[in-house]
Amino acid sequence: MIPSIATVCVSGTLQEKLEAIAAAGFKAVEIFENDLIAFPGSPTEVRRICGDLGLTIVTCQPFRDFEGMPEGRRQRVFDRAERKFDLLQELGTDLLFVCSSVSPEALPGIDRLAADFAELGERAGRRGLRVGYEALAWGRHVFDYRDAWEIVRRANRPEVGIVLDSFHILARGLDLSTIGTIPRDKIAMVQMADAPLLQMDPLSWSRHWRCLPGQGDLDLAGFMRALVSTGYDGVLSLEIFNDRFRAGSARSVALDGHRSLIWLLDETARQIGKPVPGAVTMPPPGPAQAVEFIEFAVSEAERPGFEKLLRALGFTRAGAHRSKEVDLWRQGDIRIVLNSEADGFAHSYQITHGTSVCALALRVPDAQAAITRAKALLDVPHAGAIGPGELDIPAVRGLGGSLVYFLDKASALGRWAEVDFAATGEAAGDAGLTGVDHVSQSMQYEEMLTWLLFYSSLFDTHKTPTQAVLDPGGVVQSQVIESGLDGAKGHGLRLILNGSQSHRTLSARFITDFFGSGVQHIAFATDDITATVARLVSNGVAMLPIPENYYDDLEARSELSAQEIDAMKALNILYDSDAGGSFRQAYTQTLDGGLFFEIVQRDGYAGYGAANAGIRLTAQARLARPITIPAPGHG
Amino acid sequence: MIPSIATVCVSGTLQEKLEAIAAAGFKAVEIFENDLIAFPGSPTEVRRICGDLGLTIVTCQPFRDFEGMPEGRRQRVFDRAERKFDLLQELGTDLLFVCSSVSPEALPGIDRLAADFAELGERAGRRGLRVGYEALAWGRHVFDYRDAWEIVRRANRPEVGIVLDSFHILARGLDLSTIGTIPRDKIAMVQMADAPLLQMDPLSWSRHWRCLPGQGDLDLAGFMRALVSTGYDGVLSLEIFNDRFRAGSARSVALDGHRSLIWLLDETARQIGKPVPGAVTMPPPGPAQAVEFIEFAVSEAERPGFEKLLRALGFTRAGAHRSKEVDLWRQGDIRIVLNSEADGFAHSYQITHGTSVCALALRVPDAQAAITRAKALLDVPHAGAIGPGELDIPAVRGLGGSLVYFLDKASALGRWAEVDFAATGEAAGDAGLTGVDHVSQSMQYEEMLTWLLFYSSLFDTHKTPTQAVLDPGGVVQSQVIESGLDGAKGHGLRLILNGSQSHRTLSARFITDFFGSGVQHIAFATDDITATVARLVSNGVAMLPIPENYYDDLEARSELSAQEIDAMKALNILYDSDAGGSFRQAYTQTLDGGLFFEIVQRDGYAGYGAANAGIRLTAQARLARPITIPAPGHG
Known part of the structure; x- marks a missing residue:
């Protein structure tokens, strides 16, 4: 199939849109009529x-309210069609794209509509043009692709085919099996859109909430399986109406669009176990099995303070890099790399973002396969300076210009810690932290879908629906991506993406005041949060104070004993539970740069303590903005 | 009735919320449990x-999932209730607010539920407390206020009453007449929320889209009529979940909240023609009959250029202020005041915002009544410096710190032009402009509801639903407020409020780059747009170029003759029509400050040419950002 995109998907003037679409590697484009009309050239x-x-221009669409017109108005729509044929020929394209009529004047009757298309096909044929018919989900009489197909079948003209649009079909929950019965030469073109599952009217849903394949919840896999069974190998064109995309960068959205189609074709081929026309050959998506290390870019000046914090958190300086100003810190299965090199990537990152996480290294089954897959998905590879005998760790650019490294156990990369670092032999100062439970990244609201697609196309992932979290400064949209969770603690990847349209949330202020989009918080796992937090406190780590009211409320609503609650209260530990088990979490206070750490104990629980997020965010907001409480006795 | 507001309506920590609520003049507050739990004090x-x-604390709510619990769980909810009673007593309040259960464990059966409330009432009574029961629109068994009322009736305890929430009742479209049958002493409290009409599930609608009375489309008037018929005079409390409010200023939202309740009580009293308990006495809302004048704050340096533009637009310098550096310019019924005073309001406005509209003067039937009403609605009056013998024109603060003046024909204010200005006797240079058709104001997205309420509470207005307008840089939300349209041209007030969540739209860039929130565009009416625009062009006014493709498309889709279309094309005039008639519009290019003018000819048409907005915005974006088109022949 031929990847294509409609100009309506991206922002800007027509010229800007086309340049962005070409820059993303597309070879085919659908021109939206409004973009053409607003263009100051012929x-x-x-x-x-x-x-x-x-x-190549696939079509210039749409052509509206054509079929079913009463006798007195019928001639006029054919006149309009002839004008549109002129336009298509001027554009050098051959497909008239008709969407089902929403006109209150349009009459029903499948044979009447078929007769209209038979005549339209004949007229198109005289000019060597084609006609495609799409059932809009909110069409007046035709809103089901199976009816559109029956009309096309009865029109019985070689020039007339059906247009299949995944959104219009899946939004109405239509049975997909009829797709498989349509001859491939009767499919004029195919439009692709995903969408989150929302309960709203289909028109608003379609106009504002469509998203790229892989970013939503529709059964695109089922749609593609049915489509592939027809042998179709024509245009597969994105038609996405999305307010975030309209406000975003045209180049970024177009690139995401191309990535989403490459991913979709690969995914489809993998699911049906057969080649799919137009699919790019690439290794399958593997799990992200663990966060192998987290790399911080740290300035020389801030390094002593940061090292002190790591020690207080129970980490040990386990290794010194053989050629660079880079150290390896360890605790349990957690590895933290501190990079203070005076040049290179981490240095530039530190200059731009301050002391912050400049890279996440993920363990995968096969690092070479992962980087090959990433390149096939148009991700941007990164090559850093490598000393003699050191490992060349494959990497791609991630959120906010940070890096994602791929490491595996199977190749020499599995020995990165020994190869690149000389052991210090420092004694362990263990506080009981066993692994990285999850990492949260704050980003511009408009970027959220970009990074969702980035991770979910690269790895074998599971995503949760977006959740609204309440910060005292506004709503934060939060979405979780999980990969490689094998039930064992500290394994797999749990990532939280946060974005906010308010400028006053903790997440938004992180981006504005501090680093730009990036890692804002890292949660470490422990098997005994009480012991761990007690140790941290005795080491001088400032924990986020949780109000006493929280524990009074917890006592009222949970089955926990007063003793258990008192123990949590003493250490500012929050509690949640689900069907699988219980969850305990505590936070450090926020560092100057806006970063903070969390300690979690997960006993069969699958979530992230969303019920406690408001308490935590309010406590953080209070520390960020000191508040004067009026002195008593003035009432 | 006693105006109240729930802490959930505004942003911030509990302390900040309470301060904002008190600053807005409220005397009663509902504390949301989450705010209390997150508060670091007792x-x-x-x-x-x-x-x-x-x-005064009205309640601390909610108390969830109480009624209908199976035997094994029942004791536990009563234990929870006793804990909550403790809390209410500590807070010094007396109402336990129970919302209908959403628990999957809850059992149905109206007598079972009534028995639960009878026991709860008895327990509350022992402590001198009360119980209110609210039917959530998405409750498991109880989602209709009539069922809640039947349960309260059968519980038959003096301590147990119903909570009526306008959203939960109106969102489900329930019949309101049962409200009138509830004894006033059985209404524990009333919650008020409006909402725009949206087709989505009630839970999402409620959690993100509620708004203040007067800002939405629900039948609050009908709700209030029914409520007043019971004789209820208790608490009327705002409970608004709105993402814009959560991201906005707590003080501004709280003030809007108080204004909305004052307006609602006044409106209710007016509709039923009888006093309503708690309503503030104020003059009725009158129409805004016309834009009497538009005042520009202009720097001395920019004045010659601006005057040149006014002359080119056909205006004449008709008067000179008797004591100030202020001139009056006229054409038809349009009056423009240029203020270049070296101190005073316009001067400070010009310093902050550059040359821009600093005031709109609106003609009303009675200016004193209008300012009295404005003060009753908590609008901020403005008093400027007045020379001897000059008029004291009543004014209030409007959008972005600009002013709204009130003028009438009945008082001495009707002669403002003659009293304050000496006629220059300059010959008219008429270009055929007859009046102000409409004015558009760009504002922060979060401000839109504030200014909607400001205008619609002050005047007798009609508003259209919010419309999404597509700018090449993103979506702009646009809402029209109309007042005093009497069918005659150029009369009445037509205001367009524009706000955008994207930072890249024309509207957003106006706010960021230029003036801040304020008037971005003024549309003048003409009876003959062809003659007017031809004159403007010959006077050297640069009109916004409209692409030829627009006219080709217009020819294909309209009934206009080629001749008519050619005439419009020659002058860059856009066309639209509705059931009432036709509409022609043309735009000047944007001035340095971001302001632009529109010329419209309205022949029975009621809208604003929304169908052409995308064309216009793209043309404006193109001029704002020059684009290189690749040279031909490189393909």
Whole structure:
């Protein structure tokens, strides 16, 4: 199949849109009529620009309210169609894209509609053009692709085919099996869109909430399986109406679009176990099995303070890099790399973002396969400076210009800690932290779908629905991506993506005041949170104070004993539970740069303590903005 | 009735919320349990803070999943209730607010539920407390206030009453007449929320889209009529979950909240023609009959250029202020005041915002009544410096710190132009502009509901639903407020409020780059747009170029003759029509400060040319950002 995208998906003027689409590697484009009308040059000029950019124009759409017109109005729609044929020919394209009528004047009757399309097909045929018919989910009489197909079948013209749009079909929950019965030469083109599951009217849902394949919850896999069974190998075009994309960077959205189609074709081929026309050959997505290490870019000046904090958290300086100003710190299965090199990637990152997480290294089954897959998905590889005998760890660019490294146990990369670092032999100062439970990244709201797609296309992942979390400064949208969770503690990858349209939330202020988009918080696992936090406190780590009211409320609503609650209260530990078990969590106070740490004890529980998020965010907001409480006795 | 607000309505920590609520003049508050739990002091301390701020605590809510529990779980909910009674007593309040259970464990059966409430009432009574029961629109068994009322009736305890919430009742479209049958002493409290009409599930609608009375589309008037018929005079409390409010200023939202309740009580009294307990006496809302004048704050340096533009637009310098550096310019019924005073309000406005509209003067039937009403609605009056013999024009603060003046024909204010200005006798240079058709104001997205309420509480207005307008840089939300339209041209007030969550739209860039929130565009009416625009062009006014493709498309889709279309094309005039008639519009290019003018000819048409907005915005974006088109022949 041929990846394509509609100009309506991205922001900007038509010229800007086309340039962004070409830069993302597309070879085909659907021009939206409104973009053409607003363009200050002729259709011939648009054709030339597309030609210069290497873009084939698939169609210029839509053509609305055509079929079913009463006798007195019928001639007029055919006149309009002839004008549109002129335009299509000027643009050098051949497909008239008709979406089902929403006109209150339109009459029903499948044979009437078929007759309209038979005549339209004949007229198109005289000019060597084609006609595609799409059932809008909110069409007046035709809103089911099976009805559109029956009309196309009865029109019985070689020029007339059906347009299948995944959104219009899946939004109505239509049975997909009829797709498999449509001859491939009767499918004029296919449009792809995903969407989150929302309970709202289909028109608003479609106009504002569509998203790229892989970013939503629709059964695109089922749609693609049915489509592939027809032998279809034509255009597969993205048609996404999304307010975030309209407000975002055209280049970024177009690149995401291309990535989503490459992913979708690969995913489809993998599911049906057969080659799919147009699919790129690449290794399958593997799990992210663990966070192998977290790398901080640290300035020389801030390094002593940061090292002191790591020691207080129970970490030990376990290794010194053989050629660089880089140290390896360890505790349990957690490895933290501190990079204070005076040049190179981490240095530039530190200059731009301050002391912060500049890279996440993920353990995968096969690092070479992961980087090969990443490249096939248009991710941007990164190559750093490597000393003699040191490992060349494959990496791609991630959120906010940080890096994602791939490491495995199977190759020499499995020995990265020994190869690149000389052991210090320092004694362990263990506080009971066993692994990285999860990492949360704060990003611009408009970026959230980009990074969701980045992770979910690269790895074998599971995502939760977006959740609204209440910060005293506004709503934060939060979405969890999980990969490689094998039930064992501290294994796999749990990532939380946070974005906020308010400028006053902790998440938004992190981006504005501190680092830009990046890792804001790291949660470490422990098997005994009480012992761990007690140790941290005695080491001088400032924990986030939790109000006493929280524990009074917990006592009222939970089955915990007063003793258990008192123990948590003493250490500012929060509690949650689900069907699987219980969860305990505590937070350090926020560092100057906006970063903070969490300690969690997970006993069969699957979530992240969302019920406690408001308490935590309010406590953090209070520390960020000191508040004067009026003195008593003035009432 | 006693105006109250729930702490959940506004942003911030509990302390900040309470201070904002008190500053807005509220005397009563509902504390949301989550705010209390996140507060780092005891309930007694909250009670003291509220006391210091002059706030009575109405309740601390909610109490969830109480009724219908199976035998084994039943004791536990009563234990929880006793704990909550303790808390209420510590807070110094007396109402336990129970919302209908959503627990999957809850059993149905109206007598079972009534028995639960009878026992709860008895327990509450022992402590001198009360119980209120609210039917959530998504309750498991009880989601209709009539069922809640039947349960309260059968519980038959003096301590147990119903809580009526306008959202939960109106969102389900329930019949309101049963409200009138509830004895006033059985209504424990009333919660108020409005909402825009959206087709989505009630839970999401409620949690994110509620708004203040007057800002939405629910039949609050009908609800209030029914409520007043019971003789109820208790607490009327705002409970608004709204993402914009959560991201906005707590003080501004609290003030809007108080204004909305004052407005609602006044509106109710007016509709039923009888006094309503707690309503503030104020003059009725009148129409805004016309834009009497528009005042620009202009720097001395920019004045010659601005005057040149006014002349080119056909305006004449008709008067000179008797004591100030202020001129009056006229054309048809349009009056423009240029203020270049070296001190005073316009001067400070110009310093902050650059050359821009600093005031709108609106003609009303009675200016004194209008300012009296404005003060009753908590609007902020403004008093400027007045020379001897000059008029004291009543004014209030409007959007972005600009002013709204009130003028009438009945008082001496009707002669403002003659009293304050000496006629220059300059010959008219008429371009055929007859009046102000509409004015558009760009504002922060979070401010839109504030200014909607400001205008709609002050005047007798009609508002359209919010519309999404597509700018190449993102979506702009646009809402129209109309007042005093009497069918005659150029009369009445038509205001467009624009706000955008994207930072890249024309509207958002106006706020960021130029003036801050304020008037971005003024549309003048003409009876002959062809003659007017031809004149403007010959006077050297640069009009916004409209692409030829627009006219080709117009020819294909409209009934206009080629001749008519050619005439419009020659002058960059856009066209639209509705059931009432036709509409023609043309735009000047944008001035340095971001302001632009529109010329419209309205022949029975009621809208604003929304269908053309995308074309216009793209043309404006293109001029704002020059684009290189690749040279031909490189393909």
